[in-house]
Amino acid sequence: MAPPNYSILPVQETDLDFLANFVHTAKLRLSINRLLFQDWPNDPIQTQMYTAAVRSGFEDPTTQCFKAVDNHSNEIVGYFVLARKRPSQKPPQYEMSESSSQDTPEGLNPLLFAEVMAASAKIEREFKDTDHFDLIYICVKPSLQGHGIGFKLVQIGFEQAKAENIPFTMCAEAPAYGFYTKLGFSETSHADIDLGKYTPAYSGFGVFRLTGMIWYP
Numbered sequence: 448m449a450p451p452n453y454s455i456l457p458v459q460e461t462d463l464d465f466l467a468n469f470v471h472t473a474k475l476r477l478s479i480n481r482l483l484f485q486d487w488p489n490d491p492i493q494t495q496m497y498t499a500a501v502r503s504g505f506e507d508p509t510t511q512c513f514k515a516v517d518n519h520s521n522e523i524v525g526y527f528v529l530a531r532k533r534p535s536q537k538p539p540q541y542e543m544s545e546s547s548s549q550d551t552p553e554g555l556n557p558l559l560f561a562e563v564m565a566a567s568a569k570i571e572r573e574f575k576d577t578d579h580f581d582l583i584y585i586c587v588k589p590s591l592q593g594h595g596i597g598f599k600l601v602q603i604g605f606e607q608a609k610a611e612n613i614p615f616t617m618c619a620e621a622p623a624y625g626f627y628t629k630l631g632f633s634e635t636s637h638a639d640i641d642l643g644k645y646t647p648a649y650s651g652f653g654v655f656r657l658t659g660m661i662w663y664p
């Protein structure tokens with residue numbers, strides 16, 4: 448398939464349902480989510496959570512949300528959310544961190560949720576005293592991955608980090624680790640979650656890693 452001719456634009460309120468479904472679909476491939484959501488696939492709970500997450504990005508003044516749109520079909524083919532984080536700033540409400548409520552959202556496995564919270568908090572701690580940009584979400588339509596759309600979206604973060612002369616960070620899920628190293632990010636820390644604890648022995652689940660990554664202008 449020929450790579451799409453696309454434009455990068457700010458998202459609009461009317462994109463909410465499409466983007467929630469876009470993130471939901473991308474996250475279905477993530478092994479840990481298979482265990483994090485009880486009664487898998489539990490679409491009502493997943494839809495509710497991703498809709499709330501996308502909406503929070505729209506509403507948070509420290510966050511910018513962009514979409515890659517196919518110029519021919521007008522279809523959204525990529526989504527990118529970037530946040531500016533200053534030391535002492537309260538984390539956005541959509542983020543899991545030590546300072547937010549520890550209550551397990553409805554439909555999630557409480558023990559695994561607590562592990563994810565602790566892992567994210569460990570990684571976030573490395574950046575908390577630094578003024579920086581943070582990549583909150585990136586996803587590209589699966590059939591168009593590998594055509595440079597993700598690279599183009601991350602350039603938005605590189606440009607803003609260069610303009611402000613501050614670092615650009617993220618908490619990388621394991622399947623995307625190679626994408627970030629390719630783009631020049633380096634590892635700051637990582638946290639491992641043993642998914643085998645949540646499944647019968649030898650059923651194919653192993654260690655899931657979240658990695659803190661940083662890029663300096």
Ligand SMILES: CC(C)(COP(=O)(O)OP(=O)(O)OC[C@H]1O[C@@H](n2cnc3c(N)ncnc32)[C@H](O)[C@@H]1OP(=O)(O)O)[C@@H](O)C(=O)NCCC(=O)NCCS
Nearest residue numbers: 585586587592593594595596597598619620622623625626
């Ligand atoms: C990760 C993701 C955003 C990359 O977007 P993409 O449009 O496919 O990436 P690009 O085509 O711009 O790739 C840029 C470079 O990174 C490489 N790359 C892309 N994904 C990679 C991966 N998962 N591992 C290793 N390298 C990768 C590409 O081969 C390309 O290298 P090249 O310039 O030598 O050809 C996309 O795969 C995706 O949406 N994944 C699902 C959601 C996700 O994992 N998001 C990140 C959560 S932390």
